[in-house]
Amino acid sequence: MREELRPKLVGARVKRVEDPRLLTGQGSFADDYRPAGMVHVALLRSSYPHARLLRIDTAAARSLAGVVAVFTGDELAEAARPMVATSKMKDYRATPMPMLARGKVRYVGEPVAAVVAASRYLAEDAARRIAVDYAPLPAESDPLRAAEASAPLLHEEARSNVVLSREFARGDAAAAMAAAPLRVGARFRFRRKAVLALENRCYLAEYHRGRRELTLYSATQVPGIVRDALAELMDMPEHLIRVVAADVGGGFGGKASLYPEELLVAVLARRLGRPVKYTSDRLEDLLSTSQAFDEIVDAELGVAADGTIAALTAEVVGDVGAYSIYPWTAALEPVQVVSFLPGPYRMPNYRGRVRGIATPKAPLGPYRGVGRPVAAFVMERLIDMAARRLGIDPVAMRRRNFVAAEEFPYRTGSGIIWDRAGFTECLTAVRDALDYDGLRRRQEEARAAGRWVGIGFASYAELTGIGSKIPAAPGMPVNTGTETATLRIDPSGSVTAIFGIASHGQGLETTLAQVVADELGVRLEDVRIVQGDTAGRAYTTGTYASRSAVLAGGAGKLAAAALREKVLRAAAHLLEAHIDDLVAEGSRVAIRGTDRSLSFREIARSVYLQFGRMPPELQEELEATKLYDPQFGTTSSATHAAVVEIDPETFGVRVLRYVVAEDCGRVINPMIVDGQVHGGVAQGIGAALLEEVVYDGEGQLLSGSLMDYLVPSAVEIPPMEVIHIEAESPTTLGGFRGMGEGGTIGAPAAIANAVTDALAPLGIEVTELPVTPERLYRLVEAARGKE
Amino acid sequence: MSGKRRVAVTVNGTRHEREIEPRLLLGDFLRSELDLTGTHFGCEHGICGACTVILNGDSVRACLVFAVQADGGEVLTVEGLGSVEALHPLQQAFHEHHGLQCGYCTPGMLMTALDLIRKHGRLTEAAVRAGISGNLCRCTGYQNIVAAICAAAEAMQSEEPAGDA
Numbered sequence: 001m002r003e004e005l006r007p008k009l010v011g012a013r014v015k016r017v018e019d020p021r022l023l024t025g026q027g028s029f030a031d032d033y034r035p036a037g038m039v040h041v042a043l044l045r046s047s048y049p050h051a052r053l054l055r056i057d058t059a060a061a062r063s064l065a066g067v068v069a070v071f072t073g074d075e076l077a078e079a080a081r082p083m084v085a086t087s088k089m090k091d092y093r094a095t096p097m098p099m100l101a102r103g104k105v106r107y108v109g110e111p112v113a114a115v116v117a118a119s120r121y122l123a124e125d126a127a128r129r130i131a132v133d134y135a136p137l138p139a140e141s142d143p144l145r146a147a148e149a150s151a152p153l154l155h156e157e158a159r160s161n162v163v164l165s166r167e168f169a170r171g172d173a174a175a176a177m178a179a180a181p182l183r184v185g186a187r188f189r190f191r192r193k194a195v196l197a198l199e200n201r202c203y204l205a206e207y208h209r210g211r212r213e214l215t216l217y218s219a220t221q222v223p224g225i226v227r228d229a230l231a232e233l234m235d236m237p238e239h240l241i242r243v244v245a246a247d248v249g250g251g252f253g254g255k256a257s258l259y260p261e262e263l264l265v266a267v268l269a270r271r272l273g274r275p276v277k278y279t280s281d282r283l284e285d286l287l288s289t290s291q292a293f294d295e296i297v298d299a300e301l302g303v304a305a306d307g308t309i310a311a312l313t314a315e316v317v318g319d320v321g322a323y324s325i326y327p328w329t330a331a332l333e334p335v336q337v338v339s340f341l342p343g344p345y346r347m348p349n350y351r352g353r354v355r356g357i358a359t360p361k362a363p364l365g366p367y368r369g370v371g372r373p374v375a376a377f378v379m380e381r382l383i384d385m386a387a388r389r390l391g392i393d394p395v396a397m398r399r400r401n402f403v404a405a406e407e408f409p410y411r412t413g414s415g416i417i418w419d420r421a422g423f424t425e426c427l428t429a430v431r432d433a434l435d436y437d438g439l440r441r442r443q444e445e446a447r448a449a450g451r452w453v454g455i456g457f458a459s460y461a462e463l464t465g466i467g468s469k470i471p472a473a474p475g476m477p478v479n480t481g482t483e484t485a486t487l488r489i490d491p492s493g494s495v496t497a498i499f500g501i502a503s504h505g506q507g508l509e510t511t512l513a514q515v516v517a518d519e520l521g522v523r524l525e526d527v528r529i530v531q532g533d534t535a536g537r538a539y540t541t542g543t544y545a546s547r548s549a550v551l552a553g554g555a556g557k558l559a560a561a562a563l564r565e566k567v568l569r570a571a572a573h574l575l576e577a578h579i580d581d582l583v584a585e586g587s588r589v590a591i592r593g594t595d596r597s598l599s600f601r602e603i604a605r606s607v608y609l610q611f612g613r614m615p616p617e618l619q620e621e622l623e624a625t626k627l628y629d630p631q632f633g634t635t636s637s638a639t640h641a642a643v644v645e646i647d648p649e650t651f652g653v654r655v656l657r658y659v660v661a662e663d664c665g666r667v668i669n670p671m672i673v674d675g676q677v678h679g680g681v682a683q684g685i686g687a688a689l690l691e692e693v694v695y696d697g698e699g700q701l702l703s704g705s706l707m708d709y710l711v712p713s714a715v716e717i718p719p720m721e722v723i724h725i726e727a728e729s730p731t732t733l734g735g736f737r738g739m740g741e742g743g744t745i746g747a748p749a750a751i752a753n754a755v756t757d758a759l760a761p762l763g764i765e766v767t768e769l770p771v772t773p774e775r776l777y778r779l780v781e782a783a784r785g786k787e
Numbered sequence: 788m789s790g791k792r793r794v795a796v797t798v799n800g801t802r803h804e805r806e807i808e809p810r811l812l813l814g815d816f817l818r819s820e821l822d823l824t825g826t827h828f829g830c831e832h833g834i835c836g837a838c839t840v841i842l843n844g845d846s847v848r849a850c851l852v853f854a855v856q857a858d859g860g861e862v863l864t865v866e867g868l869g870s871v872e873a874l875h876p877l878q879q880a881f882h883e884h885h886g887l888q889c890g891y892c893t894p895g896m897l898m899t900a901l902d903l904i905r906k907h908g909r910l911t912e913a914a915v916r917a918g919i920s921g922n923l924c925r926c927t928g929y930q931n932i933v934a935a936i937c938a939a940a941e942a943m944q945s946e947e948p949a950g951d952a
Contacts, residue, residue, distance in 0.1 A: 015882055015883065015885075016882070016885070018890070019881070019882045019887060019890075020871040020874065020882070021871060021890075022887055022889075022890025022893055023865075023869075023874060023878040023881055023882060023887065023890070023893060023897070024825070024865065024866065024868070024869060024870055024871050024874070024878065025823070025824070025825015025826070025864065025865035025866045025894050026825065026866075026871060027825075027890050027891075029824075029827070029891065031818075031824070031827075031828075032824035034819070034822070034824075119819075121808070121810070121811075121815075196925060197889075197891075197925055198827075198829045198835060198837055198889070198891045198892050198923060198924070198925045198926075199827065199829070199889070199891040200828075200829070247889070247890065248889065249827070249889045249890070249891030249892075250888075250889040250891060250925050250926055252925070281830075281831050282829070282830040282831060282832065282835075504889055505888035505889030505890070505926045506888070507888065671885045672885070674885075675885050675888060675926075675927060675928075675931060678927055678928030678929075678930045678931065679888060679925070679926045679927050679928045680928075681928055682925075682927075682928030682929065683925070705830075705832055705834070706830050706832065706834035706835060706923075707832075707834060711835075711923050711925070713919075713920040713921070713922075713923060713929075714915070714916040714917075714919050714920050714922075714924075714929040714932070714933060715916050715917060715920045717928050717929050717930070719912075719930055720928060720930055743928075
């Protein structure tokens with residue numbers, strides 16, 4: 001069979017190799033490890049948003065049977081350096097995060113003291129016996145008021161609660177806006193969101209006193225970042241630290257940062273010389289895992305009479321919470337709103353300004369989509385607002401303003417460069433799938449019958465698979481642009497492929513095996529993917545920012561090609577054939593056009609076991625390591641469409657239909673890609689309709705349980721239709737584009753536009769998400785009051 | 788703490804006797820005392836359904852049941868369904884339909900689905916969605932879970948005729 005005709009694994013709906021262990025309860029989540037002698041940590045967390053710590057009395061806790069030790073921040077002050085997320089960004093003020101609070105607390109839920117005990121039950125009993133004298137300090141929870149000079153300072157050394165500011169500009173936005181025949185704008189608000197992976201954060205540290213080795217089992221997406229940070233903060237060489245993230249129960253960005261509890265268990269294990277575990281409960285998760293969005297965006301769009309965009313201006317205020325999260329910094333989310341606001345549109349004039357304000361709340365951090373869900377919400381609402389005012393169909397409005405095929409590569413208003421991507425193709429595919437004209441007719445009929453039915457679109461573009469030329473967070477001094485793969489064949493002929501990425505549900509063990517098996521010419525079942533473990537890598541970070549398929553896939557392809565060369569060279573010698581006549585396929589190397597072949601096992605055994613018989617130039621291990629750096633990254637894009645109906649009695653929004661067309665380049669596994677889109681859209685629907693972290697005016701959390709923080713269940717999420725578009729192969733190796741986050745970027749905007757469309761007869765514009773029944777009720781009442 | 792109590796619980800067909808604190812949750816009993824770590828906690832307040840197991844024929848949340856309440860009872864956990872080598876038809880359907888991603892909610896989802904299928908037989912999509920609405924999944928958007936459960940219900944009906952037929 002000619003090589004190009006062979007069935008390939010890349011592109012096939014290969015069933016996941018992860019599944020059997022996870023389906024049978026044989027996974028290895030961090031909390032599943034229970035080494036002998038293990039003790040448990042419970043934390044006493046601050047009940048005040050902002051207070052001075054006067055005295056912490058731990059005597060009663062220490063006296064409880066089963067308690068091993070109790071620590072305060074001051075007692076562990078010398079054990080590790082504070083976590084400081086630095087940035088090269090101008091106008092950025094670092095806000096060091098302590099492992100346990102010292103001097104004062106800055107949000108409700110901040111760790112204040114740690115109890116180590118024989119069981120989690122006992123540790124929690126003892127934590128309740130710690131008495132803390134707090135002297136409450138004034139606290140300002142509202143970011144606009146906290147930005148004022150008179151507001152109480154959260155970090156005195158920062159001298160302001162405005163901890164970052166940045167501006168992007170192209171052209172003369174003010175002049176173009178003044179000259180624009182139509183201007184539409186509003187104050188948009190996307191409320192604070194919890195990440196809420198189903199597995200709570202959990203960390204287990206083991207310290208071997210004889211070898212002075214530290215092993216951390218962590219529910220993390222970034223074992224490499226955690227290892228590097230622990231080495232620095234604990235003053236240890238990295239070869240004595242191993243971070244393992246075996247099975248991780250969802251991440252979505254919430255497990256992509258270093259946490260105080262992670263550092264704490266490592267410090268305590270080293271101090272106590274026994275395994276120390278911390279398992280968060282859900283209240284602690286809602287109090288202390290990094291949160292998302294929480295921006296106020298004053299935005300205006302200027303358009304010509306024919307709908308052509310002339311200018312966009314935006315002022316963004318991001319409520320970044322109490323601390324700048326390591327390593328991404330507080331700039332990550334709000335700056336990315338301004339970076340991506342121009343979207344997939346031609347934007348001759350743009351000015352976007354952003355400020356990040358420290359408030360007494362849990363730190364803001366990365367969350368699926370980072371900044372772009374908010375950017376898409378604002379931009380896609382503005383597009384619809386302008387289209388409605390001009391009487392232009394929202395589909396036509398988007399098509400008119402998309403960067404066209406011949407305009408790529410296109411530099412956006414904020415400086416991001418879009419490579420050729422299927423903006424228009426995705427929109428057209430969604431329109432066709434919807435039977436758009438028929439759908440509009442049926443909507444008219446429903447409207448005539450008094451029903452509130454709406455259709456909403458959202459188009460977006462994102463940068464994925466980012467290489468070393470662009471930091472994943474603005475000004476961040478960590479290289480996130482490379483990944484390395486090591487592939488080796490052992491004497492049995494089986495292949496071990498070692499990566500630094502860390503799968504937490506994406507099925508990367510399957511997709512990377514598909515890529516490696518195809519390139520190397522072996523069967524899928526002969527490849528074992530090692531990931532989520534720093535042991536095999538000199539440098540790595542982890543899985544975030546829609547990077548792993550692109551970067552690890554690319555590194556896997558390079559390493560597999562290099563290893564295949566080695567195998568073919570050895571086989572050429574053993575088969576006495578010319579290397580050009582050989583083909584590797586199905587874990588065998590054959591001489592083309594003959595029935596002569598050797599299995600990988602036979603070749604490997606010859607190489608390793610009869611090493612002395614190999615010619616000197618072939619005396620090498622069957623192993624290859626390759627680094628891949630895509631330099632800049634590649635554009636992924638999609639259009640989403642939602643059809644919703646609003647219940648006029650309850651003001652509940654029901655999503656009747658949901659269609660996505662996305663261009664993620666070459667699809668490695670369509671089954672997995674569909675699943676990622678489904679999950680991303682479901683989180684986006686949750687963000688649009690249900691999910692909201694609520695703090696009161698002083699910073700007390702009011703949404704501390706899953707009865708208060710609402711996550712969509714199977715009855716709120718509709719069946720979704722997913723269409724794959726491959727407009728053009730990008731320059732990334734393999735033609736892969738990242739796609740893990742996209743679903744969450746498009747969905748809030750599509751739902752907001754659909755709800756607005758449903759209420760168009762009342763002239764209502766949705767400018768705040770989530771658009772809960774209460775908010776909808778108030779909007780409708782206000783609109784009716786005006787009539 | 789209050790005195791320990793002796794309990795005998797049959798889990799996945801094996802009888803286990805332990806001296807435990809009355810406040811010990813069934814989920815912690817399974818995970819800590821019996822090393823059956825397939826049952827996962829997601830919220831510990833009865834909302835997410837991740838810790839669902841079958842107790843005396845009904846699905847329960849192992850975070851809302853004390854182990855002492857299971858004294859003398861029979862518990863089925865995910866470890867009692869099928870094995871890596873021989874998946875149960877329900878597990879097989881989740882595998883075929885990509886009904887799991889991170890796998891954390893999966894054990895609870897499987898036990899809820901098993902209870903649904905055993906009690907109702909063949910299931911419509913709407914019945915499955917309502918039936919699993921007490922089990923949260925953050926990865927899949929539920930679509931493939933629903934497909935998997937519908938397919939499993941079909942397969943299990945054809946394999947084992949309903950008792951009351």
